[in-house]
Amino acid sequence: DAGVTQSPTHLIKxxxxxxxxxxxPKSGHDTVSWYQQALGQGPQFIFQYYEExxxxxxxxxxxxxxHQFPNYSSELNVNALLLGDSALYLCASxxxxxxxxxxxxxxAGSRLTVL
Amino acid sequence: xxQVEQSPQSLIILExxxxxxxxxxxxxPFSNLRWYKQDTGRGPVSLTIMTFSENTKSNGRYTATLxxxxxxxxxxxxxxxxxxxASYICVVxxxxxxxxxxxxxxxxxxxxx
Numbered sequence: 001d002a003g004v005t006q007s008p009t010h011l012i013k014x015x016x017x018x019x020x021x022x023x024x025p026k027s028g029h030d031t032v033s034w035y036q037q038a039l040g041q042g043p044q045f046i047f048q049y050y051e052e053x054x055x056x057x058x059x060x061x062x063x064x065x066x067h068q069f070p071n072y073s074s075e076l077n078v079n080a081l082l083l084g085d086s087a088l089y090l091c092a093s094x095x096x097x098x099x100x101x102x103x104x105x106x107x108a109g110s111r112l113t114v115l
Numbered sequence: 116x117x118q119v120e121q122s123p124q125s126l127i128i129l130e131x132x133x134x135x136x137x138x139x140x141x142x143x144p145f146s147n148l149r150w151y152k153q154d155t156g157r158g159p160v161s162l163t164i165m166t167f168s169e170n171t172k173s174n175g176r177y178t179a180t181l182x183x184x185x186x187x188x189x190x191x192x193x194x195x196x197x198x199x200x201a202s203y204i205c206v207v208x209x210x211x212x213x214x215x216x217x218x219x220x221x222x223x224x225x226x227x228x
Binding site: 004033035040041042043044045048056058090092103104105106107108109111 | 119149156157158159160161164204215216217218219220221223
């Protein structure tokens, strides 16, 4: 039973470029959440997708956008990259039906470095 | 604003010793409180999850406690092992925040032989 898989694991971009990160949820999960984790900090919630719609959004600018596909996989897009976007981007999946007590399963993350 | 604060920021202990990590949260009501373990370069892994009505939850050598009155939680690790070296993150789900989780900054634990 595959867990959450993310790609790529590492990537380097320059300021102003755009990046797309991908996530496949754990089998049986239908909800995907994205988090940004700066070095030495706890993860910060970016947004959550369920039924191909953004359901919740954290305090991130519109440069951060996402998408969920019919097979529940998801993409995170970041436009006009800034140096401060360098971080570990974590994808977490869960089952929407368990609501508040749902246990998130995290992927290993995509490490983005912006030069 | 919902906030989660953890202490200490980092901790070094000798193998076999016990330790306790602290988590304080502001604003309520909350739905549940979770502790995650995050190895370097990996995603967080759930250790325990407690609702407001629970005051203790164990998972092997890990025991989490919750005092909803003082808005404090602790994670106690007994008989530490080298593999316990990781970041431990306290996560709170607030009922006024929908499905969003608020993460603490984590405690970086290093277990030395």
